Amino acid sequence: MTRTVTLCEVGPRDGLQMARGRMATGTKLRWIGQLAAAGLKEIEVGSFVSPRAIPQMADTGEVVRGALAIKGLTVCALACNLKGAIAAHEAGAHVLAIPISVSDTHSHANVNKGTDAQVEMVRSIVDWVRAQPRPMRIDAATATAFGCSMEGDVPLDRVVQVAAALAATGVDRIALADTVGYAHPALVRDTVRAVQDAIGDRLHKLHLHDTLGLGLANALAGLEQGIREFDSCLAGLGGCPFAPGASGNIVTEDLAFMLESMGHRTGIDLPALLAARALLRESLPDEPMRSGVAAAGIPRTFHPAALAA
């Protein structure tokens, strides 16, 4: 059975925000162009956050405007407050991503506000966006939904409660984010099921990290529960500046390989995707780059779903 699975590439945002080096604006746009040309239809190109906190994202407005020129690409930008949301809207982003930590401690560390206050903040963003003449899709993400490096376990009931509260604000869609990478397949299964029971297909996406080596196993568990969208990052870059111990996102190349091998259409051209690693390596020579498929090469037994139909 061939189905469509969408990968949202978060490399230009989650991947670069923790990078030791800075990628120049023009390089970001060339890289985003290569990623889009390799078949990625949705790319989180940056975040509208304090340039003092995350200087790598200072040029996000320019990056959004540049990315809008790429035909067929859904341009996503992250913001953590109304000011950032307004900036994203003014720049013309198609999608606004808003992360809300289910862990109060992580939320305070990240944005100096607790979870419930953040949900209210999301409501104010929704109200503002809906009042504008140009529509912008609003995706909320429940950060630390599978555990927190500061608080430890995050109760499932609380995840469901926050997801339901976010749904009630009127956002378009909700993702579950394993911000620090503590999820395991049984927890993914149980959490996805419980949140689906509460908000149905408003739950659309998983954002997974590969901290403990379980990233693709967790993606598989989500896939088996009906999830058809995943965030991922070329070469598995990424992390969270406020979540000590968090390491890279799940690897776009390996996830695409897994999904296509299993008969799910991603629209991704794997050789073209692998070629987009070169610019990353050149621009950020000190950044660790992961990927089993890149290291071993695409095996001769690979049959993309696109060709199997």
Add this chain to the structure above:
Amino acid sequence: MTRTVTLCEVGPRDGLQMARGRMATGTKLRWIGQLAAAGLKEIEVGSFVSPRAIPQMADTGEVVRGALAIKGLTVCALACNLKGAIAAHEAGAHVLAIPISVSDTHSHANVNKGTDAQVEMVRSIVDWVRAQPRPMRIDAATATAFGCSMEGDVPLDRVVQVAAALAATGVDRIALADTVGYAHPALVRDTVRAVQDAIGDRLHKLHLHDTLGLGLANALAGLEQGIREFDSCLAGLGGCPFAPGASGNIVTEDLAFMLESMGHRTGIDLPALLAARALLRESLPDEPMRSGVAAAGIPRTFHPAALAA
């Protein structure tokens, strides 16, 4: 639901056979002792193969005899022919592992014989072992069951045929081995199901490599089909000298973390297992060592299955 899952540590065999350096016999035995003390109940301690081909395994007889002194440990040794099987039996191994390539090309490259001739060879080993006064369990493994770096796709029908032929020789149990690491979760699911249909629970184990980053996702797929035994290797060492492109085995630490987190009892003490990495690092300083759990540390959200009961 808490179930028991058995990990067979193949580090001293599959992990060391490709290592750049040589681990001394005494060090091997200290390492095997640490692995057993960490809760691994079955360890493949070496192989009875030509010391010219694989000099790292030249001391396997001594290692088997030393490992037999470890209380409660099931000592497994690999052999590829009757001569090796006799040596394993003479050394006192509890279990003999015999790999048979489903890919004829890989089989010829590995042992200079085709697959069907190898199945006949297994029959001669079974006949010899069964005639001895001391019993020895015989586990056959279908190597390259999920694809071959030389032949490419390995037809599922052929995998089933070889597994059934091996079962008919009278071996005790049969494992499916992803020798080069080309499997993906849908292929694992389909292959396990088809082989279970043919030989039932004589199919007992998966031997997986992490070549393309899919190792734990493949283990999850096997687990979901009822597989309760897995080969794995501390730090993900290992490979196959005759399968170019093959990289390390799935990582024992990360697999044990995943299984215990999911509520499956492995009997493994994760901190003790991580401590057994030190001797490996000291003995083989140039060997790449992997593990998400070792890199990030055991997260505070970890609840071993043993404590959950």
